[in-house]
Amino acid sequence: MNAETKSTDAFEPKIVAFVCNWCTYLGADLAGTNRLEYPANIRILRLPCTGRVDFNLIVKAFEIGADAVLVSGCHPGDCHYTAGNFHARRRWDLFRELLDTVGIDLNRVYFSWISAAEGAKFQKLVTEIVDKTREMGPYEDYKKLVAES
Amino acid sequence: METELRNAIRKLLEEKTVDVAIGYGRVGVNGAVGATFVTNPDDVDRLVWNNECRQNLATHLTRAEIKKLGKPAIVVKACDARAVVVLCNEAQIKREDVYVIGVVCDGIETADAAGNKTGALMGKCLSCVEHAAKNVDLLIGDEAAAKALDEKNAPNAKSVGHYEKLAKLRAMSQKERFEYWREQFSKCIRCHACRQNCPLCYCNRCVADKNRPTRIDTSSSLKGNFAWNILRAFHLAGRCVGCGACAAACPAGIELDLLNLTLANAAEDQFGYVSGKELGELPLIGTYSPTDKEEFIR
Numbered sequence: 394m395n396a397e398t399k400s401t402d403a404f405e406p407k408i409v410a411f412v413c414n415w416c417t418y419l420g421a422d423l424a425g426t427n428r429l430e431y432p433a434n435i436r437i438l439r440l441p442c443t444g445r446v447d448f449n450l451i452v453k454a455f456e457i458g459a460d461a462v463l464v465s466g467c468h469p470g471d472c473h474y475t476a477g478n479f480h481a482r483r484r485w486d487l488f489r490e491l492l493d494t495v496g497i498d499l500n501r502v503y504f505s506w507i508s509a510a511e512g513a514k515f516q517k518l519v520t521e522i523v524d525k526t527r528e529m530g531p532y533e534d535y536k537k538l539v540a541e542s
Numbered sequence: 543m544e545t546e547l548r549n550a551i552r553k554l555l556e557e558k559t560v561d562v563a564i565g566y567g568r569v570g571v572n573g574a575v576g577a578t579f580v581t582n583p584d585d586v587d588r589l590v591w592n593n594e595c596r597q598n599l600a601t602h603l604t605r606a607e608i609k610k611l612g613k614p615a616i617v618v619k620a621c622d623a624r625a626v627v628v629l630c631n632e633a634q635i636k637r638e639d640v641y642v643i644g645v646v647c648d649g650i651e652t653a654d655a656a657g658n659k660t661g662a663l664m665g666k667c668l669s670c671v672e673h674a675a676k677n678v679d680l681l682i683g684d685e686a687a688a689k690a691l692d693e694k695n696a697p698n699a700k701s702v703g704h705y706e707k708l709a710k711l712r713a714m715s716q717k718e719r720f721e722y723w724r725e726q727f728s729k730c731i732r733c734h735a736c737r738q739n740c741p742l743c744y745c746n747r748c749v750a751d752k753n754r755p756t757r758i759d760t761s762s763s764l765k766g767n768f769a770w771n772i773l774r775a776f777h778l779a780g781r782c783v784g785c786g787a788c789a790a791a792c793p794a795g796i797e798l799d800l801l802n803l804t805l806a807n808a809a810e811d812q813f814g815y816v817s818g819k820e821l822g823e824l825p826l827i828g829t830y831s832p833t834d835k836e837e838f839i840r
Contacts, residue, residue: 448776449749449757452769469832479830482839483813487779487827489838490808494711494801495772496720505840518840534720542763 406461406526408435408519409454411446413466415473416508420465423512431516432523435463442466444477448488451502455535461501461526463518468506478506500525501532543645546682547617548586550643554615555583560641561612564599565589574657577602581611591617593651594659598787600625600741604634615641619650621666623675624783624818625741631823632781634744637677644675646683648691655795666786666799668703671696677821704786708800708807727767729794732760736774736788736798742781749773775801780809780826783818 412418418439424431440446443466454462464485472478485504493499503522507515551563567578567588575594579602580586600622602608618626623644630637649667651659674681674688701709711719734750737743749757750770758773759766774788775798782802789799809815812835815826 449769449773452772453757456765456769469836476830479832479834480827482836483830483834484779484827486812486835486838487805487808488776490804491772491776491779491801493716494708494719494804495723495768496716496718498716503840504838534717538724538768539765542759542765 404527404531406434406523406531407459408461408463408522408526409459410435410437410463410465410519411440411443411450411454412437412463412507413443413445413473413478414439414441416467416471416506417465417515419509420507420511420515423509424516425512427512429512429516431519434523434526435519442472442474442477443481444472444474446481448484451488455497455501455532456539458536458539460529460532461503461522463503463505463522465503465505465507465515465518468508471508496534498529498532498534500529543683544589544591547591547643547645548589550680550682551580551589551615552583552586554641555580555586559613560615562608563589563615563617564602564608565617566591566595566597566599570657572657579608579611589617591645593649594653595619596650596653596664596787596790597739598622598625598741598785600629601739601744601787603629603640603741604744613639613641615643617643617645618675618678619645619647619785620670620672620675621783621785622741623678625785627677627818627821627823628742628781628783629744630821631818632742632825637821642675642678642680644678644681646674646681646685646688648673648687653790663703664786664790665704665707666784669695669699669705671699704797704799704803707797708803711800723768723771724764726796727771728764729796730762730767730771731794732762732767732770733793735791735793739787739791740778741785741787742778742783743774771796771798771801774798775805778802779805780813780815781817782806 446464451462466478554560563580565578566575567590569576577599578588599616629635649663652662652664654660671692673691674685753760758769786799789797809826
């Protein structure tokens with residue numbers, strides 16, 4: 394096997410990021426305009442607010458082959474809609490408990506606050522998630538489940 | 543108690559305080575106990591009360607076809623009474639529009655696949671510390687006996703029944719838990735009996751029935767079963783009153799109440815919130831506090 398085919402066969406994690414329109418999306422944009430490089434493994438989906446992130450979207454992301462999921466929005470107090478992220482925070486807290494009982498790998502579900510000014514934080518976090526997921530390997534449990542459906 | 547219940551309902555119907563009484567009766571094949579609707583005072587003998595009354599009748603309060611019958615009186619156990627409270631708090635019914643008859647309950651027995659009594663109490667009953675229904679218009683049964691049962695169960699209420707099962711599950715590794723649910727959910731036939739029997743699953747159109755776009759598989763498939771059961775449990779986060787009607791209705795015998803119990807535990811531990819305790823309480827998920835924990839957020 395030559396070096397070229399080896400690199401295409403290597404596992405490249407797929408990360409789905411649900412980000413809010415007002416903070417993290419702009420943070421990602423800032424990372425771009427500042428020429429901060431981050432891995433291309435991340436697929437950004439822009440939603441109006443983290444309060445809009447239906448927990449079912451996280452499950453759906455795993456169904457369609459995500460190896461990890463990131464949900465990110467405005468810092469508490471900065472929400473464009475005043476309290477969307479507060480509502481989201483309480484919901485995620487409970488949702489994590491449920492995922493834990495069902496046996497979903499919580500190391501593959503990330504939550505963060507990234508403001509429009511934190512391009513560097515976005516770059517750092519995404520790089521970290523991709524590195525960690527690469528280390529953990531593909532989410533075989535869920536992929537197997539989908540393959541058997 | 544049964545006679546007392548029948549007399550009370552006869553009186554209510556005769557005096558036209560209510561138009562219909564929702565109670566338990568032997569309506570199923572082999573005399574299985576299920577919901578019975580009585581509108582004529584002469585028919586009250588159809589009503590029964592025993593330890594096979596597994597259903598939570600509050601589920602009928604929000605149904606359009608029942609609402610058409612007029613003002614209802616409803617027979618509730620303590621856990622079902624909490625569901626009525628949540629329905630009021632979520633503005634689905636008005637408390638004054640329902641006449642709630644609480645019965646003192648000393649535990650409900652589980653049924654086997656054929657519907658026969660097993661002699662064992664339901665998990666929720668082993669850890670029950672509320673045998674007499676609260677927030678009711680009329681309580682039937684011996685309150686002192688109910689209190690004695692409450693006190694008997696109180697010391698290890700959080701370590702028996704389905705609490706014990708959940709603790710065992712949580713002690714497993716993450717992979718083992720996943721395997722456990724994989725096996726359980728593979729039995730799910732997506733009949734949605736859990737949804738139909740849940741008093742708090744009252745949406746006119748369930749997300750599981752929507753197919754444009756399809757949020758979750760509408761027929762039984764392993765991935766769809768995972769999505770559905772996660773969705774069903776989480777839509778009851780901070781709302782489920784732990785009546786166990788979902789698990790009792792499940793033809794596949796999946797212990798759905800363990801998922802709900804996880805969320806109820808989390809709501810109580812982290813927010814001190816117990817669903818259905820008081821009338822006028824705000825829903826847990828519909829509110830927030832700036833001091834909610836967030837150590838899992840980066």
